[in-house]
Amino acid sequence: MGLVANSRRDxxxxxxxxxxxxxxxxxxxxxxxxxFLRRDDGNVAESIAGRTDLVCEPPHLMLLDRDGDGEAxxxxxxxxxxxxxVHRGGGQLMVEQLGEPEAARLRVLHSFWFRQLRDGGWPLLLLGGSSALLGAVGLGLAALSSRFVGRSAR
Known part of the structure; x- marks a missing residue:
């Protein structure tokens, strides 16, 4: 499945x-x-629903060109x-469930970190990584200094 990197979310x-x-x-x-409401009459052509409890994100949509035909x-x-x-013509829509192998390949597209990076979140990633590194260095220095302070007090 070739996905075009240009996608639009929700x-x-x-x-x-x-x-x-x-x-x-x-x-x-x-x-x-x-x-999904038909624009001409306002009737519901298809619906998707999902849980929104503590462990679930709300349902999301993304426009992807999965077959490379130029249409999302x-x-x-x-x-x-x-x-x-999927559009079946005549204003009819149908939901096609994905099998686990194909769903696993697409799952990364809706992960929090992928969205951050795709939406220009590289600065956020670098800031988080450097903060974690700085914190680890600070903890190491604190441990070393307490070790030397303990020796000089003897």
Whole structure:
């Protein structure tokens, strides 16, 4: 599967050819739903829902060109599943669940650290890494100085 690096996360509208769908999010308490509404009549063509408890991120969408045809496909991920929303023509949408091998290859795309780096988070990564290194050096120096202070007191 060749993915184009140019992707768009959580779009408000999705188009396949001349069919356009509005993307609306609904908070359901311990879950969140993403509805694809037909622009012409406002009816729900497809919905995706996922848990939002302490260990789960809300459902996300990402536009990816997975087959290299120049048209983005809608990749979704929830806490329990991932897949693609596919346009079947005539305003019909269908959810295609991914098998575990393909889902594992795409899982990195929605990880926190990948999003940070993709969105220009290199400075954040460098700051965090240098802070951790500086902290380790500080702890080492504190341990050494306490060792020498203990010897000079004897």
């Amino acid at each position: 779009p408000d509208t999705v188009s396949w050819g001349n069919a356009t769908f509005l993307v609306k999010r609904r908070d359901l308490g311990q879950a969140m739903a993403i509805d 496909e809608v990749y979704f991920t929830t806490c329990d599943e991932s897949g693609f929303v």
